[in-house]
Amino acid sequence: xxxxxxxxxxxxxxxxxxxxxxxxxxxxxxxxxxxxxxxxxxxxxxxxxxxxxxxxxxxxxxxxxxxxxxxxxxxxxxxxxxxxxxxxxxxxxxxxxxxxxxxxxxxxxxxxxxxxxxxxxxxxxxxxxxxxxxxxxxxxxxxxxxxxxxxxxxxxxxxxxxxxxxxxxxxxxxxxxxxxxxxxxxxxxxxxxxxxxxxxxxxxxxxxxxxxxxxxxxxxxxxxxxxxxxxxxxxxxxxxxxxxxxxxxxxxxxxxxxxxxxxxxxxxxxxxxxxxxxxxxxxxxxxxxxxxxxxxxxxxxxxxxxxxxxxxxxxxxxxxxxxxxxxxxxxxxxx
Numbered sequence: 001x002x003x004x005x006x007x008x009x010x011x012x013x014x015x016x017x018x019x020x021x022x023x024x025x026x027x028x029x030x031x032x033x034x035x036x037x038x039x040x041x042x043x044x045x046x047x048x049x050x051x052x053x054x055x056x057x058x059x060x061x062x063x064x065x066x067x068x069x070x071x072x073x074x075x076x077x078x079x080x081x082x083x084x085x086x087x088x089x090x091x092x093x094x095x096x097x098x099x100x101x102x103x104x105x106x107x108x109x110x111x112x113x114x115x116x117x118x119x120x121x122x123x124x125x126x127x128x129x130x131x132x133x134x135x136x137x138x139x140x141x142x143x144x145x146x147x148x149x150x151x152x153x154x155x156x157x158x159x160x161x162x163x164x165x166x167x168x169x170x171x172x173x174x175x176x177x178x179x180x181x182x183x184x185x186x187x188x189x190x191x192x193x194x195x196x197x198x199x200x201x202x203x204x205x206x207x208x209x210x211x212x213x214x215x216x217x218x219x220x221x222x223x224x225x226x227x228x229x230x231x232x233x234x235x236x237x238x239x240x241x242x243x244x245x246x247x248x249x250x251x252x253x254x255x256x257x258x259x260x261x262x263x264x265x266x267x268x269x270x271x272x273x274x275x276x277x278x279x280x281x282x283x284x285x286x287x288x289x290x291x292x293x294x295x296x297x298x299x300x301x302x303x304x305x306x307x308x309x310x311x312x313x314x315x316x317x318x319x320x321x322x323x324x325x326x327x328x329x330x331x332x333x334x335x
Contacts, residue, residue: 004042007070011044014067022061023048032073043071051076078233086252087149095229096250098145101132102153106146108252108296112227113333122216123159125296126312131164131215142217164215165330168208171277210280212322212330213312231256235335238324239306241284246302251294259286270313284321290314307335
């Protein structure tokens, strides 16, 4: 205890100088971590928003190895901010908060990505979150927070729809005039003879399959978005998912959750409401990690900052994710 008290005093004496350094957001006393494992050595622990390799630091941002003989340890904590609800208005907005096309309810801001050809910043989420399940037009307003969370076109437009991967529905309401005429005639006859049953038309396409439910939007102002995800941090590339892989996500409704990939190469039929169903191939399935409004969340590896998938569907028993490489290819984007 005496040694810890002495180190705490050294921390107090040096905190102002340390906090004045670039990238430093906090200073404390804790056990030094070495090789990913906690040691028994007590040190001054400096919290930085982003931990960078030494060659990437300017001289004035290089921390000393010790202060008055006390070792310095460095940990990355991201940007510290007052805690807000995921359904609040965030500016700048990070991944993991409420977002949505102005005609839907709300989903999740997945993350910032970059256009593969131009390098411009884009917001990644689902087609059904920011492109209204194929019904949106390029340039439509994207709100943060989403409409059900109080977002309005006048005050909360954070981006405009740029492009989306169309969803091919295997079943959806019919749009054939001839079929509608026959259905109308049949319903008229049913009414005349006192039947309470009615018929409706349905378009079917058994061959329709999908790989992703994904879309991107261009921020109105790049300074109003953050290239990090709440409780996860900044992504550092992608990784192929595998059976048994530990994963995590950060979403609007259930915040930070963890799980494990239980199925790979899954074929699933997803109900989109309004008598629309779409089949998806080559999907990842985990245990329950989400609820309504978490659609659009990034699936991230449990032990690294690598993106693995894009959450788009689920139930009380399971969660479904698009493979991230298929999302990037379809939208021509990079993480």
